[in-house]
Amino acid sequence: MQMTSAPHLLAEDGPEYERILGDALRHAHERPDLEGVGDRLNTEQLRTMALGATALITAAAATEYEHYIKARGELRRASNAEGADGLPGLDGPRSTSAGPGAGIGAVITVLTPLLAGTAALIFLLVGYLLKAVSPSLTFGRTLVTAGWFFACVAAAAILVAAVGLLVTALRNGATAAEEEEQELPEEVARAREAWRHALLERGILPFFRDALADPTAGPAARTPHRSPNRIPKVGYSRPDFSGPDDGPAAGPRPTFTSPDFTSPDFGGPEHQPD
Numbered sequence: 001m002q003m004t005s006a007p008h009l010l011a012e013d014g015p016e017y018e019r020i021l022g023d024a025l026r027h028a029h030e031r032p033d034l035e036g037v038g039d040r041l042n043t044e045q046l047r048t049m050a051l052g053a054t055a056l057i058t059a060a061a062a063t064e065y066e067h068y069i070k071a072r073g074e075l076r077r078a079s080n081a082e083g084a085d086g087l088p089g090l091d092g093p094r095s096t097s098a099g100p101g102a103g104i105g106a107v108i109t110v111l112t113p114l115l116a117g118t119a120a121l122i123f124l125l126v127g128y129l130l131k132a133v134s135p136s137l138t139f140g141r142t143l144v145t146a147g148w149f150f151a152c153v154a155a156a157a158i159l160v161a162a163v164g165l166l167v168t169a170l171r172n173g174a175t176a177a178e179e180e181e182q183e184l185p186e187e188v189a190r191a192r193e194a195w196r197h198a199l200l201e202r203g204i205l206p207f208f209r210d211a212l213a214d215p216t217a218g219p220a221a222r223t224p225h226r227s228p229n230r231i232p233k234v235g236y237s238r239p240d241f242s243g244p245d246d247g248p249a250a251g252p253r254p255t256f257t258s259p260d261f262t263s264p265d266f267g268g269p270e271h272q273p274d
Helices: 011-026 043-052 054-059 062-082 100-133 138-183 186-213
Strands: none
Touching: 011 043, 011 186, 043 054, 043 186, 054 062, 054 186, 062 186, 100 138
């Protein structure tokens, strides 16, 4: 594992790393070596830990990733030299051109609910107003009937538009990855597949196994939670106030005696003090 020369994961490859990580987590229960998923750590905890250890995990596939970005860079330089518009999956989003049929269909899909809903609102408002003013007037009932008809048309148009958007989204999502794989040159596709395999087998799965074996040893343990059994004990001993046994020989200590306070000898006048 080349930790010193491992290239940093580029921002454009971050979504690919997350996709591989997501696939590994979805199929984690199918692997016997990851049987602790859900008991010791759940998939969301593993995802958080793996995202926090991206540099460590991607370093396990550094050789394959370096070859992949080198092949991709050469292909981009060749594409720019030839004046090409870009390569799918390498230089950004594809440039697509919609035909006139798609434009007309989009316009009809947008305008039909709007026009039908407006007509329904007007017909119902005027029809019920005429019925309130003159219940015997046939024209009021006709307007109400027309209003409900346009209301049904608007509801059906909205439903058709929603189904069409859903089908388009599913179709584009299903074909995007296939088109990207098919249109990539063979050398770049092989390099990327090798990087994906190495990233999964030598980076993500071993990281999961280590995290499940000892959850406190993963990246989550780098921000430990303060709990009573994790607070280190710090002992303080009182200073030793003992005599200087090991110093030089002490000389005789001075002694102090209390002064002798005696009362003065007071006598008569004949007894003068000496």
